[in-house]
Amino acid sequence: IDDKGKVSDKLKTALKNNALELPQEYEANRNTIVDLSKKVSGKLNIKNISDKQTVNLNKQVFLSDDFKLLWEKIKYKTTYSVYFDSEGLIEKCCQEMRQNLKVEAPKLIYTKALFDIEAGGIGVRENDRTAVYATSQKENLPDILTFLQNETNLTRRTIVEILKRSQTLHLFKKNPQKYMDETARIISAKMRLSIVDGIKYTKIGEEEYYAQELFESNELFGYLSKNMIESTKSVYEYVIYDSDNEAGFAQKFENNQSIKLYAKLPDWFKIPTPLGTYNPDWALLIDQNGEQKLYFVLETKANILSDSLRPTESAKIACGYRHFEALGNAVQFEEVDNFAAFIEKILRIYSI
Structure with missing residues (x-):
């Protein structure tokens, strides 16, 4: 497991090849450990280290006045108090x-089995499982x-x-x-x-913020055939995505004429919450013919508006709303699961 708590490709490779090495004292529990590791690892989609490459900044976007203004609106840090x-x-x-x-009531489960030992091996003839509940x-x-x-x-x-x-x-x-x-x-x-x-966010001050220069000092890596989409509107030359859902949104941002530029917010862009830090998905600028510019931060997890979202995730997103409200009306925070519906709503409300 890496320093961000994610399962490493080394472990995934070992699981895929049935070559997980365990200390001798844990060998008796190998099957349980392997099953649990596979469950935590999810799909054993292993990236080839030779395909790993550094993703460069898209200087045309990064140095533009439009991106500087977008970043100026979202960069400030907040603190919170709770009633x-x-x-x-x-x-x-x-x-x-x-x-x-x-x-x-507490229970003891025991299993009784009868084995047949033959020349061809050992077979289980009968298996009996019993549970005994405590009564006292x-x-x-x-x-x-x-x-x-x-x-x-x-x-x-x-x-x-x-x-x-x-x-x-x-x-x-x-x-x-x-x-x-x-x-x-x-x-x-x-x-x-x-x-x-009962949470309330307050902007700390003009001197507490995420500097735009952090994009330059924090390297970004990706795998061309696995999790990268070429971009002309993003702050980087490629968008690194973590899911098919993110890839779909990135492609829609690229293709929609109303989206002038956007950025997948880096993992160092964190909002404090009582449940741990929260990292929103996207920041973007909508511009139609230079007549009006609108600034948004979007949360675009799959099924974001459904009841299937875990309570902790929903609570962090609610904190995201309060954080951006504390920064004033400079940027709007939205939960989006359908890009077409989002754009249609924005064009209708603002008559762009």
């Missing part, structure tokens, strides 16, 4: 726990308040209110550790979203 609604958090946690907290309840229960306080940093009063009003405490005796773990998970998830609901 925390304790009562709202308690109610959301209670509702989630009542609806979705599932706790089973513990008399000495763990300190749930201290556990949840350490996991969530909430006050004991708030935790007590959540446990009482959720009407789920009868599940605690059934499986104490499972109940505590699941309750901590639910509270933590609702806390993250509640924090975002």
